[in-house]
Amino acid sequence: MPAVSGYHFDPVFVVHHLGDLGSGLLRTLAISAIGMAGALLAGALLGAISALRIPVARQLVTVYVEVFRNTPLLVQIFFLYFALPEAGLQLGGFTVGWLSLLLWGGAYNAENFRAGFEAVEGGYVEACRALGFARLSAFRHVTLPLGGRIALPSVANTLISVFKNSSFMVAISYPELTETAVNIVAVTFRVFEMFLAIGVIYLGLVWLMSLGAGAVERRFAIPGGH
Amino acid sequence: MPPWVGPVADYLAGGLRETVLLALVCIAASLLAGVLIGAALTVPSRPLRGAARAYVEVWRGLPIIITLYFIFFVLPIIGIRVDTFTAAAVGLSLWGSANTAEVVRGALRSVPRGQDEAAAALGFSWTGRMRYVLLPQATRRALPPLIGLVVNLTQQTSLAAVIGLLDILEASQRSIERLTLSGGSSHAVPILGAVLAVFFTICLPLTMLSRWYERRLR
Numbered sequence: 001m002p003a004v005s006g007y008h009f010d011p012v013f014v015v016h017h018l019g020d021l022g023s024g025l026l027r028t029l030a031i032s033a034i035g036m037a038g039a040l041l042a043g044a045l046l047g048a049i050s051a052l053r054i055p056v057a058r059q060l061v062t063v064y065v066e067v068f069r070n071t072p073l074l075v076q077i078f079f080l081y082f083a084l085p086e087a088g089l090q091l092g093g094f095t096v097g098w099l100s101l102l103l104w105g106g107a108y109n110a111e112n113f114r115a116g117f118e119a120v121e122g123g124y125v126e127a128c129r130a131l132g133f134a135r136l137s138a139f140r141h142v143t144l145p146l147g148g149r150i151a152l153p154s155v156a157n158t159l160i161s162v163f164k165n166s167s168f169m170v171a172i173s174y175p176e177l178t179e180t181a182v183n184i185v186a187v188t189f190r191v192f193e194m195f196l197a198i199g200v201i202y203l204g205l206v207w208l209m210s211l212g213a214g215a216v217e218r219r220f221a222i223p224g225g226h
Numbered sequence: 227m228p229p230w231v232g233p234v235a236d237y238l239a240g241g242l243r244e245t246v247l248l249a250l251v252c253i254a255a256s257l258l259a260g261v262l263i264g265a266a267l268t269v270p271s272r273p274l275r276g277a278a279r280a281y282v283e284v285w286r287g288l289p290i291i292i293t294l295y296f297i298f299f300v301l302p303i304i305g306i307r308v309d310t311f312t313a314a315a316v317g318l319s320l321w322g323s324a325n326t327a328e329v330v331r332g333a334l335r336s337v338p339r340g341q342d343e344a345a346a347a348l349g350f351s352w353t354g355r356m357r358y359v360l361l362p363q364a365t366r367r368a369l370p371p372l373i374g375l376v377v378n379l380t381q382q383t384s385l386a387a388v389i390g391l392l393d394i395l396e397a398s399q400r401s402i403e404r405l406t407l408s409g410g411s412s413h414a415v416p417i418l419g420a421v422l423a424v425f426f427t428i429c430l431p432l433t434m435l436s437r438w439y440e441r442r443l444r
Contacts, residue, residue: 007303007304066430066433067422067426069429069433070377070381070425070426070429070430070433071381071422071425071426071429072381072382072383072384072395072425073381074384074385074387074388074395075384075395075418075421075422075425076422078395078398078399078418078421079418079419079422082399082402082412082414082418083414083415083417083418083419085414086411086412086413086414086415087415164287164288164289164290165289166289167289167291167292168291168385170291170388171387171388178289178291178292178295182295185299191299191300191303192300192303195292195295195296195299195300198292199288199292199296202287202288202289202292203283203284203287203288206287207283207287
């Protein structure tokens with residue numbers, strides 16, 4: 001891009017494109033929402049499988065978690081979008097969007113939940129088992145509520161990262177917020193205003209989500225405990 | 227071996243060199259700046275702490291892609307020309323240093339208060355307490371998450387491909403395009419599979435090291 005001399009800051013310009021940005025934001029929110037919900041559920045389920053040491057399933061979970069945590073999300077997105085069609089599976093931008101976020105976030109959350117579940121004091125579960133609870137109901141009534149709370153901050157962090165990383169879809173030209181902004185910039189050259197505007201939008205939403213996570217943590221905090 | 231493999235492998239190796247170089251620069255810059263900013267997050271001075279807090283919130287909160295675009299496209303407007311490598315290195319280091327600062331702050335706060343107070347009572351200045359009492363103890367706590375951050379930073383270098391740096395990911399994309407244009411199959415599965423494998427081979431040992439160290443601390 002050539003250097004623009006005599007650049008005039010023109011904030012009104014952003015207002016003219018609010019419609020486009022709005023539909024971009026909706027797509028960002030859509031893929032993020034599905035990705036975050038999926039990552040939460042998958043993470044809790046897979047974390048439980050690891051913590052309960054269920055044979056075979058547990059090893060499979062480990063492989064999944066290690067592969068997705070130790071490779072870049074962007075390369076995973078490229079693989080889903082560019083390589084899978086060659087293997088006969090063509091996925092659209094929307095599907096790759098939420099699916100890649102779900103798979104990536106699910107791997108991180110599986111690890112977050114596993115660590116949370118394993119941090120629950122063994123005595124609680126033993127006491128529960130001594131009272132005649134089956135292993136699974138001991139997990140449901142003791143490990144899940146306690147370990148889930150321990151895992152909450154790191155899970156919330158991962159979910160916020162999922163939202164931020166929805167911007168990676170610019171690499172496959174899926175018209176979410178970032179791609180929309182890049183496209184507007186490509187025809188108007190209003191680089192500064194546009195990136196400032198979406199920067200503020202992302203920061204604002206991240207901030208809101210952090211506030212929400214904090215509120216959830218306080219709401220579910222164990223009185224007197226930590 | 228099919229004839230396309232050799233040239234593509236060479237091309238990817240060139241990209242990998244760029245990726246590794248970028249990762250090393252970003253890791254060094256992030257750790258250096260991150261420790262300073264993390265220490266600034268714990269100082270008594272309100273303005274300094276506030277400035278450090280703002281730095282951390284902004285660069286951690288923004289999606290890295292937005293930061294990269296901002297540096298790559300906006301800096302030239304005010305007359306600063308940056309190439310893709312510099313833009314990527316600066317953008318990723320802003321993100322990396324902000325995250326390092328949070329880790330360092332957490333580790334410093336995990337050192338019992340009495341340690342700091344005892345050192346102060348012995349007449350240590352703030353820098354002396356940091357240098358001889360707090361940082362040495364905090365380093366042990368900070369090491370596992372910092373190794374995790376190094377892994378994360380290494381992976382995030384792939385974002386440089388979005389602003390056009392010829393790293394391993396961009397090299398794979400160009401290879402796939404060229405193979406498609408020359409008529410045959412794109413070979414996207416083995417090529418992108420190789421890129422995944424390269425990152426996995428670099429990152430898994432580090433992840434395991436971080437986990438081992440964390441377990442040893444307990």
